[in-house]
Amino acid sequence: MKRDATSPERGDSTRPRMPTWVKVFAIVGLILFIAVLILHLTGNSLGNHGIDK
Amino acid sequence: MVMPPAVRKFALTAHVTTSVGWLGSVAAFLALSIVGLASGDTMTVRGAYIAADAITWYVIVPLSLASLAGGLIQSVGTTWGVCRHYWVLVKLLLTTAATLLLLLHTKPIAYVADRAANAALAPGDLRRLRIQLVADASLALIALLVNTALSIFKPRGVTPYGYRRQAEERASAPADQAIVSLPERASSPRSPASD
Numbered sequence A: 001m002k003r004d005a006t007s008p009e010r011g012d013s014t015r016p017r018m019p020t021w022v023k024v025f026a027i028v029g030l031i032l033f034i035a036v037l038i039l040h041l042t043g044n045s046l047g048n049h050g051i052d053k
Numbered sequence B: 001m002v003m004p005p006a007v008r009k010f011a012l013t014a015h016v017t018t019s020v021g022w023l024g025s026v027a028a029f030l031a032l033s034i035v036g037l038a039s040g041d042t043m044t045v046r047g048a049y050i051a052a053d054a055i056t057w058y059v060i061v062p063l064s065l066a067s068l069a070g071g072l073i074q075s076v077g078t079t080w081g082v083c084r085h086y087w088v089l090v091k092l093l094l095t096t097a098a099t100l101l102l103l104l105h106t107k108p109i110a111y112v113a114d115r116a117a118n119a120a121l122a123p124g125d126l127r128r129l130r131i132q133l134v135a136d137a138s139l140a141l142i143a144l145l146v147n148t149a150l151s152i153f154k155p156r157g158v159t160p161y162g163y164r165r166q167a168e169e170r171a172s173a174p175a176d177q178a179i180v181s182l183p184e185r186a187s188s189p190r191s192p193a194s195d
Helices: A020-041 B005-038 B042-076 B086-118 B127-153 B160-172
Strands: none
Touching: A020 B086, B005 B042, B005 B127, B042 B086, B086 B127
């Protein structure tokens, strides 16, 4: 069987783990989401985007 | 439902064109928003925000929607799939988020352009909003650059769903037939449909 980029990193019998880069992306995305949420809740963004200010 | 090679290449061309076009138009919007924020000349500020509004509605929004649609077509129409590989999934999430946020931000862009068209904008007028336009365009540009990098590098990683599908395909394949899990199985003899 041809080994390819989609094959499990440790062989066919082992479910592949989530790659590190995906975990990093998820963490960064979560941080950004929380930051935007905090800005929104403190009235700094997203709602009316400063319109009428 | 794998697309024939000619259709796949056409779809890939359309997807790459719209995606790179989106990136370029966001870069142009960023330049206009910076000029609008930084310039002290009334006519320059007015022109920058009016142009930014026009570029948003006539270039950025159509290209973003086309890019999103093209990406979905590429995913569904090739053996890459939508949820089998992490790089595809992350691209889809980034594109969807960027498109939704863009559509949310068309209103403030139009508001600033309308104010600039009807009266001279002093440097302090709508300052927070004008700064936000620069910040939002910068973030969008970063997201699109990340997407471009993901498209080229295609970092490794199969999702649990993709792993299960591969296992099913291996199990269902005849014993004397080599299974190739990559989209090399697609009709193209070379590397898979990729962008």
